[in-house]
Amino acid sequence: MSSSDPRASGLNARRTTRSLGAGFFASELAVLFRRRRTWAMLLALAAVPILIAVAVRISSSGSSGRGPAFIDSITQNGLFVGIAGLTIAIPLFLPLTVGVVAGDSIAGEANTATLRYLLVSPVGRIRLLVVKYLAAVVFCLAAALTLSIAGILIGIALFPVGPVTLLSGDTVGIGDSLVRSLLIALYATVSLLGLSAVGLFISTLTDAPVGAMAATVVLSIVAQVLDSLSQTEWLHPWLFSHYWLGFADLLRQPIEWSSFGQNALLQLGYVVVFGALAYGRFSSKDILS
Amino acid sequence: MIDGSVAGSTGPAHASGLAIETTALTKRFGRQTVVDDLALSVPRGSVFGFLGPNGSGKTTTIRMLLGLAQASDGEISVLGERMPQRLGSVLPRVGALIEGPGFYPFLSGSANLRRLDSADGFAPNGTRSARVSRALDTVGLGHAADKKVRAYSLGMKQRLGIANALLAPRDLIVLDEPTNGLDPQGTREVRSLIRSLADEGTTVFVSSHLLAEIEQMCTHAAVMRAGKLVAQGTLDELRSAGTTRVIVTTPDADAAARVLRTLGLDPGHPDAPGPAVTATLSESIEPEDIVAALVAAGVRVRGFAVDHASLEDLFVALTGEGFDVVQ
Numbered sequence: 001m002s003s004s005d006p007r008a009s010g011l012n013a014r015r016t017t018r019s020l021g022a023g024f025f026a027s028e029l030a031v032l033f034r035r036r037r038t039w040a041m042l043l044a045l046a047a048v049p050i051l052i053a054v055a056v057r058i059s060s061s062g063s064s065g066r067g068p069a070f071i072d073s074i075t076q077n078g079l080f081v082g083i084a085g086l087t088i089a090i091p092l093f094l095p096l097t098v099g100v101v102a103g104d105s106i107a108g109e110a111n112t113a114t115l116r117y118l119l120v121s122p123v124g125r126i127r128l129l130v131v132k133y134l135a136a137v138v139f140c141l142a143a144a145l146t147l148s149i150a151g152i153l154i155g156i157a158l159f160p161v162g163p164v165t166l167l168s169g170d171t172v173g174i175g176d177s178l179v180r181s182l183l184i185a186l187y188a189t190v191s192l193l194g195l196s197a198v199g200l201f202i203s204t205l206t207d208a209p210v211g212a213m214a215a216t217v218v219l220s221i222v223a224q225v226l227d228s229l230s231q232t233e234w235l236h237p238w239l240f241s242h243y244w245l246g247f248a249d250l251l252r253q254p255i256e257w258s259s260f261g262q263n264a265l266l267q268l269g270y271v272v273v274f275g276a277l278a279y280g281r282f283s284s285k286d287i288l289s
Numbered sequence: 290m291i292d293g294s295v296a297g298s299t300g301p302a303h304a305s306g307l308a309i310e311t312t313a314l315t316k317r318f319g320r321q322t323v324v325d326d327l328a329l330s331v332p333r334g335s336v337f338g339f340l341g342p343n344g345s346g347k348t349t350t351i352r353m354l355l356g357l358a359q360a361s362d363g364e365i366s367v368l369g370e371r372m373p374q375r376l377g378s379v380l381p382r383v384g385a386l387i388e389g390p391g392f393y394p395f396l397s398g399s400a401n402l403r404r405l406d407s408a409d410g411f412a413p414n415g416t417r418s419a420r421v422s423r424a425l426d427t428v429g430l431g432h433a434a435d436k437k438v439r440a441y442s443l444g445m446k447q448r449l450g451i452a453n454a455l456l457a458p459r460d461l462i463v464l465d466e467p468t469n470g471l472d473p474q475g476t477r478e479v480r481s482l483i484r485s486l487a488d489e490g491t492t493v494f495v496s497s498h499l500l501a502e503i504e505q506m507c508t509h510a511a512v513m514r515a516g517k518l519v520a521q522g523t524l525d526e527l528r529s530a531g532t533t534r535v536i537v538t539t540p541d542a543d544a545a546a547r548v549l550r551t552l553g554l555d556p557g558h559p560d561a562p563g564p565a566v567t568a569t570l571s572e573s574i575e576p577e578d579i580v581a582a583l584v585a586a587g588v589r590v591r592g593f594a595v596d597h598a599s600l601e602d603l604f605v606a607l608t609g610e611g612f613d614v615v616q
């Protein structure tokens with residue numbers, strides 16, 4: 001080991017400088033993705049576009065021409081299945097899984113009593129928060145990509161695939177439309193950054209992971225309800241869920257980036273505020289679990 | 290309070306040869322004072338027993354020493370550095386088992402250790418697997434390394450917790466009730482493990498409410514009662530601080546008691562049945578003078594014994610007889 005103390009040898013060697021934590025981040029991802037729960041959630045998400053596609057395929061003999069956005073388009077072009085799946089999963093299924101991962105982040109460690117051992121390792125409280133948050137973000141990305149990719153694959157299997165007609169009326173090729181599907185998955189990931197930060201903060205408040213998960217999910221629903229009430233209109237632009245379904249602008253030619261930017265800015269605000277709250281709470285907390 | 294004060298430990302925290310030193314350490318939970326004005330002095334290289342009944346504040350003290358809980362008052366130095374200010378440089382040199390082990394049930398024993406080791410920024414990645422298997426072998430879990438912790442027994446988890454404390458070379462090892470849940474064989478192994486750690490120069494701070502255990506493996510001890518330190522020192526200092534009794538076996542119990550009283554002692558009837566009288570020996574009287582006085586008074590002395598209090602008597606005397614938790 002180049003970085004180890006030359007006086008000590010073999011197994012007793014120690015690093016002389018502290019590592020930045022890449023190893024711990026890798027370990028965090030390994031723990032997250034070695035859990036059966038994580039895979040069960042990703043499988044459940046993958047089932048959403050598959051169920052939609054199968055249901056539409058079975059009943060598509062007499063095309064209804066009604067239903068949620070994008071569902072109609074599926075029969076004409078299988079590449080829309082991924083987008084339809086995301087649209088249906090964004091209000092509930094995605095926040096549910098993200099709530100589980102983010103709510104579990106600190107409270108879950110407290111619950112298994114591993115939190116105290118991580119802290120005396122010592123992992124450093126800030127580093128632990130940052131790594132936990134980054135792992136939640138990776139999960140958001142994995143969840144959105146799972147939805148997209150499962151949708152595209154089942155779409156290709158069950159429906160005709162060809163050049164896609166965009167909302168602006170332009171037609172783009174298959175390659176371009178796949179890129180746009182990826183962009184939409186990225187948009188969904190960015191949309192969940194704020195909720196992940198809220199979940200991380202709630203997770204520092206309790207030793208009961210289920211409570212933190214439930215509270216996070218409930219907040220995501222409350223935000224969407226408030227967003228749909230005209231009485232709270234002044235509040236709408238500040239709700240983390242406000243732009244969740246605003247990815248339609250990515251389906252125009254040229255791509256309209258302003259909603260992506262607004263969404264990202266809002267989510268960043270939530271990350272800063274709730275990251276600071278989580279830090280304020282966690283950095284001085286007595287770990288008695 | 291008995292204070293066999295160790296190594297004149299009143300100097301400033303950083304300059305002393307102490308592995309742990311606290312001054313006026315206090316922890317309050319709401320109104321309850323759980324640790325009260327604690328002045329611990331743990332010499333480097335010692336095996337230090339931290340004794341106290343349930344709820345006396347041992348675990349809370351350990352949490353403060355390791356920076357998990359904030360002290361309400363007072364100062365802590367560990368390995369010569371202030372805690373929790375210097376936590377980042379102190380804790381890599383400290384291994385700990387705190388109030389039972391904590392592991393991810395869905396990971397194997399060795400995966401758990403690798404995970405916790407990766408959290409230590411000073412632990413080299415290259416030797417991780419080798420260090421993990423060495424620690425597992427040390428606690429006798431080599432064969433269960435790949436078993437999920439969910440399927441571990443209580444004692445196996447406890448052993449894994451001890452293995453975690455041994456992952457890297459340590460200057461101080463803190464073990465909170467290490468033999469909890471262990472079979473007799475495991476208990477003996479832990480004792481010999483602690484001794485071998487001490488032989489290598491590691492300071493071991495071990496909490497327990499089992500006195501016999503402390504007596505067998507420690508060089509020093511401190512006794513807690515309801516958050517307060519009631520005794521501290523080497524085992525010999527603690528033993529000599531305990532009371533010494535004389536036991537006179539005689540058919541003339543009343544006469545013997547009278548003689549003892551004239552010598553300024555306070556005789557009583559012993560716990561054991563039989564014709565005997567006991568009294569606490571005070572420092573001003575030599576045992577042989579008592580025998581001489583008894584014989585001179587015509588007491589038929591059939592047996593005479595001087596009995597040093599065991600550490601257990603001392604422990605009970607210090608912490609109270611009652612079974613009820615104090616707070």
Ligand SMILES: Nc1ncnc2c1ncn2[C@@H]1O[C@H](COP(=O)(O)OP(=O)(O)OP(=O)(O)O)[C@@H](O)[C@H]1O
Nearest residue numbers: 288318323342343344345346347348349350498616
């Ligand atoms: N989170 C907490 N909130 C309030 N009081 C607490 C908390 N944790 C511990 N206590 C109280 O602090 C006191 C000391 O507890 P501690 O766990 O330090 O005892 P202990 O000496 O380790 O006991 P044991 O031998 O049973 O492990 C107890 O009276 C307990 O009720």
Ligand SMILES: [Mg+2]
Nearest residue numbers: 347348388465
């Ligand atoms: Mg305890």
